[in-house]
Amino acid sequence: MTAFVVAAHYLRETFRNRFVIVFGVVQPGLYLVFFGPVFTGSGVGTWDVLVPGLLMQLALLTCGLTGFNIVFDHRFGVLERLRVTPASRFALLVGRVLKDAVLLLVQAAVLLALAAAFGLRASVPGMVAGLALVIVMALGLAALSYVAALTLGDELFPPVAGTAVVPLLLLSGALLPMEGAPAWLDVASQATPFRHVVDALRSLFAGSTEGVGQAVVGVALFLAVALPLATRVFSRENA
Incomplete structure (x- = not known):
């Protein structure tokens, strides 16, 4: 219950500034507007193929980089003040992660509405x-982003996280399907849960369930590793 209270607190702060919601959708929205007509018109793929990839891009940008928030809290002593409150550290972490997931859900709904207008x-x-x-995948992604932020610190996290997002996005097959990639690149792509999620999204958008079971297992394992790891790092006295 405490985690939901923490999440509600962060959500109130977040939604006071609607620019946060709009800004998160800007980059996938630009791909939708400028890349989408070329992608669909050239016969490379359809909106059912492109939009799931843009959802993955949105997740990586929103939750993969959310560690920036805790970097600033750590720098200015906010994190240490929170740790001496009666709330458990697990609740403080999960509250943040839930806030990120809800924000992503709102942004994804905006993106899907825009995509529906385009076809x-x-x-x-x-x-x-x-x-x-x-959303379930995003919970693990946000947790790992906090792990990276607390482990790397405020100097290393921004360049490392910013650099990591691009290869993860490309390996997921978000922009172009990976079936035609070289064998080594396809294997690297299959090793990430993001590729399986994108493939499952494309199946689901087309009304199929092909590959969904594999994606669910991958996401469950991803979350099972990410959340306990984040809890342990977040609970360290010297984090």
């Missing part, structure tokens, strides 16, 4: 199931 005609149950899969 996306996906299965509604498939989109709902796909969003649920992305």
